[in-house]
Amino acid sequence: MRLSLRDLSVSFPDPAGDMRPALGPISFDVAEEDFVCLVGPTGCGKSSLIRVLAGLLPPTSGSARYGDEAIAGPMDSFAIMFQDANLMPWRTVLDNIALPLEIAGLPRDIRHEKVQTLLLQLHLEQFELAYPAELSGGMAQRVALGRVIVQQPRVLLLDEPFGALDALTRERLSLELLRLRQRYVQTIVMVTHDISEAVFLADRVIVMSRRPGRLVADISVDLPRPRSPAMIYEQRFLQLTKEVRAGIEDIRA
Amino acid sequence: MQKKVKSSAGNQDKNASVRRAMTLRRASPFLTVFVLLLVWQWVSAREIISHILVPPPADVYLAFSNAMADGTLPKHALVTLEEMLYGLLIGVGIGLVIGYAIAKAPLLESILSPVIVGFQSTPIVAYAPLLVIWFGSGLASKVVTTAVIVFFPMLVNTIVGIRGVSPNLRDLLRSLKAGRWQTFRHLEVPSALPVVLAGLKTSATLAVIGAVVGEFVSQGSGLGFLVTSARNLYDTPLVVVAVLTMTAISLSLYGLVAYVEWRFLVWQRRSIL
Numbered sequence: 021m022r023l024s025l026r027d028l029s030v031s032f033p034d035p036a037g038d039m040r041p042a043l044g045p046i047s048f049d050v051a052e053e054d055f056v057c058l059v060g061p062t063g064c065g066k067s068s069l070i071r072v073l074a075g076l077l078p079p080t081s082g083s084a085r086y087g088d089e090a091i092a093g094p095m096d097s098f099a100i101m102f103q104d105a106n107l108m109p110w111r112t113v114l115d116n117i118a119l120p121l122e123i124a125g126l127p128r129d130i131r132h133e134k135v136q137t138l139l140l141q142l143h144l145e146q147f148e149l150a151y152p153a154e155l156s157g158g159m160a161q162r163v164a165l166g167r168v169i170v171q172q173p174r175v176l177l178l179d180e181p182f183g184a185l186d187a188l189t190r191e192r193l194s195l196e197l198l199r200l201r202q203r204y205v206q207t208i209v210m211v212t213h214d215i216s217e218a219v220f221l222a223d224r225v226i227v228m229s230r231r232p233g234r235l236v237a238d239i240s241v242d243l244p245r246p247r248s249p250a251m252i253y254e255q256r257f258l259q260l261t262k263e264v265r266a267g268i269e270d271i272r273a
Numbered sequence: 274m275q276k277k278v279k280s281s282a283g284n285q286d287k288n289a290s291v292r293r294a295m296t297l298r299r300a301s302p303f304l305t306v307f308v309l310l311l312v313w314q315w316v317s318a319r320e321i322i323s324h325i326l327v328p329p330p331a332d333v334y335l336a337f338s339n340a341m342a343d344g345t346l347p348k349h350a351l352v353t354l355e356e357m358l359y360g361l362l363i364g365v366g367i368g369l370v371i372g373y374a375i376a377k378a379p380l381l382e383s384i385l386s387p388v389i390v391g392f393q394s395t396p397i398v399a400y401a402p403l404l405v406i407w408f409g410s411g412l413a414s415k416v417v418t419t420a421v422i423v424f425f426p427m428l429v430n431t432i433v434g435i436r437g438v439s440p441n442l443r444d445l446l447r448s449l450k451a452g453r454w455q456t457f458r459h460l461e462v463p464s465a466l467p468v469v470l471a472g473l474k475t476s477a478t479l480a481v482i483g484a485v486v487g488e489f490v491s492q493g494s495g496l497g498f499l500v501t502s503a504r505n506l507y508d509t510p511l512v513v514v515a516v517l518t519m520t521a522i523s524l525s526l527y528g529l530v531a532y533v534e535w536r537f538l539v540w541q542r543r544s545i546l
Contacts, residue, residue, distance in 0.1 A: 110463040110540045123449045151540045
């Protein structure tokens with residue numbers, strides 16, 4: 021099923037009570053199994069866009085639909101991962117990852133079985149019983165990744181998930197995401213401010229303008245899959261990042 | 274090689290000194306009590322202050338064993354304990370419920386704040402007689418004074434605890450389509466628990482004040498009554514026994530809550546450091 025955004029816009033009241041546009045109007049479609057990255061300047065409404073898709077923020081006008089269904093609240097088959105790991109400090113790694121299953125009412129043994137498999141995939145098996153305070157930033161984000169993957173979402177929404185991490189951890193987690201995606205996830209919409217990350221991960225990079233964010237460029241990434249870190253030195257990769265950068269430069273001009 | 278040996282020996286020294294410092298820190302409260310007892314014994318042995326004012330430890334011990342033997346101490350202590358526990362149950366319960374409601378509906382805070390702040394600003398000792406007139410001189414009035422006094426810390430800490438729940442975690446639960454009950458159970462309760470337990474610690478120590486104030490005002494039984502009646506007979510050793518028993522009850526309740534805290538908040542003790 022496709023995600024389709026039609027003339028979607030979001031406004032927030034300013035301190036004086038007037039509505040200030042934060043996003044859009046913006047329209048685009050995301051085909052099933054597409055990996056779309058949204059890039060744009062800070063404050064362009066990327067996060068608002070993700071929150072609308074997650075059903076956490078009602079659009080001021082226009083619509084977001086998944087297939088035939090309008091997104092009016094959190095959707096069953098969607099999962100969202102936030103900027104910070106957003107873990108529950110009182111739950112162990114295992115129980116943090118199992119939370120969505122617990123909310124969905126799955127019995128304990130099935131929960132644990134599912135999480136155990138995932139812990140191995142995420143190289144977290146030694147941290148099963150650790151608490152978030154005992155984890156490094158990269159580890160915590162890995163757990164957060166586990167918490168969305170365990171839901172096997174049809175649409176995964178990522179709001180700058182690796183933004184706070186160092187370059188190396190970031191690259192490892194990106195590769196991890198690509199690997200897990202083949203098995204567990206279908207469509208991905210990800211917000212990032214890192215151009216090479218966007219090009220490296222996505223099938224399509226959408227460049228947004230300054231606040232209120234509109235679509236200024238929609239660039240297809242035709243790099244072959246599976247992607248490998250070596251690709252970032254290839255001619256085509258550089259060309260694509262230049263294209264995206266040009267889109268962003270246009271906004272500045 | 275030699276250097277290595279030397280440094281590991283240095284580490285051992287360091288560990289030993291750290292351990293010694295830890296032991297000293299654990300022992301020091303007991304040391305304080307011991308020194309106080311010594312000073313007490315010394316003061317009364319030399320009769321620097323009259324025995325009627327400061328009875329020697331031996332007299333207090335005698336009063337204690339007499340009061341235990343004839344059953345007066347257990348009887349009055351149990352009365353006070355009962356008042357405290359009922360008072361805690363009611364005051365803490367109401368504090369939790371109203372605190373949660375206020376945290377969820379700020380309008381309620383505006384409506385209730387004059388009553389709550391008014392109650393809190395008025396010294397309980399001043400209106401305790403009024404409570405006795407309303408609730409009689411039996412168990413009820415003391416339970417009410419206790420409940421009133423333990424209510425406020427619970428209320429405030431519940432409000433702070435629930436308002437402190439991370440909005441990002443609320444978003445997470447919303448995206449997982451968690452129901453009200455699930456949000457309460459999986460997010461609000463565990464998130465507010467540390468602050469609520471801190472409030473309960475305060476309430477546990479305040480409970481004895483409520484009960485004893487009630488007992489001072491309306492005669493009958495309880496440790497507060499024991500203090501008044503012993504004082505009227507100039508039986509200072511018994512007064513001291515009754516007061517120390519209050520301290521013991523209060524400390525035990527505090528210790529109980531501290532244990533619950535230690536037991537249930539394992540995650541707070543764990544960190545990279």
